[in-house]
Amino acid sequence: MTLPEGVERRPFDGEERLATRGPPVYGEPTDGEWRAWDVRRSKLGAMIDRGMETGLTAGASVLYLGAASGTTVSHVADVAGPTYAVEFAPRPVRDLLAAAADRSNLFPLVKDARSPETYAHVVETDLDLLVQDVATRDQARVAVENARFLAEDGRLAAAIKARSEDVTRDPEDVFAEALAGIEERYEVLDTQRLDPLHDDHLAVVARPK
């Protein structure tokens, strides 16, 4: 299994961990320019760790939905090219700003991922990768609505959170429904449960159709 260029497995305190090169953001262990990518705190990190082909490649253009405090998107920006980070809640954006200040290719946007028209005047078209990690209902709709930003051969890498749809329902049912929704607009290439790193999350990689 090959890692994307710019992501390596390196030893930190005797443990092999994913790492990218960039200024530290959240107190993660560092080794020279390299900093550990905590796969327990990052669903995209977990996907890459599991060998999924997420579409993250060196220099790729990326739209990241649900950037939160910037933990994962900071690693993405270490590897990728222009990286647009959308987060709706102003509070975590404070930390996201700190990560973005050190990274000239990371553009923070305080926007609602359910309303792409509110950022389509800023985010460019023909992107290589759409990363989705939003904790809202109707995550499939978010993926479909944001397909407009992707290039024909772009990739969607989404972590579907069962509890955001409905805490009381069986995650399997929630995932089946979400996948059906995503397939309206995408061809699903790969899926994997992220347990035990991330309970009740389904990782999905897909390509627009």
Add this chain to the structure above:
Amino acid sequence: MTDDVGRGWFEHGDPTSRDQRRERIDAGSAERPEDWPTKAVAAGFATDRTDYYEKLHEATIDTAREIVREQELADDHQLIHAVRAMDDCERTANELAERLAEWAPTITGEDGTGIDYARVVAERDPETPAEERVVSLARQVVALADERDALREFVERRTQSVAPNLSALAGSILAAQLIALAGGLKPLARKPSGTVQVLGAEDALFAHLRGRATSPKHGIIYTHETVRTAPAGHRGSAARALAGKLSLAARVDHYSGERKPELDADLAERMERIHAREAER
């Protein structure tokens, strides 16, 4: 801003105005994305793509920082003022209602207490100078009580957006009171749960620290029904457990802002166990 629909964020009157750039990024829109870097260079906004991305970086950071700053100013500080004003209205209304309950019966001949009584008196058509004063006072009490209700509604709505998890666990009003007692969501999030447990019981806590009393079991969280209805003898554990979960919720609200429904279930389960202890004995 409908005339701006379909144009890039950089297409506006004065590209050097930071305010205008912020306004365009924050409030602008477009149906579809376009190749903005190329268009920006063609329009002379940027000399090349590198220059464009530099400008975009500066503008997006500037805009996000401003939104965060406004939000912080707006949110918990407004909430704290509103909670305190609500408590003031409540206290003052009750105090004046007591005065009214002493005074009004000497004129109207009808006894009563509280805000409800003030509402009755306020409806009267005064016939003497003394009755005029009594009725006017009653109307002030009613107005204060109405203002308290309006503030309460505002506080409930605002708390749900400032602290969604804490509101879900504590109820919006208790959540707001905890935030106000701590001086903000951030200070609340940073307090150990043992402090949260006795917030609002400072008098009792200091009496205890001076060695004059037992340690308080709970502060304002006593108003939470799981503590109030816990079997005697288990109230301390209920208060401790609740304070622990509320601290956790406050931290999630402050540091992530994301709603985590699993916190509610954790609290419910923990409280069920504590309440069940009585049955075991």
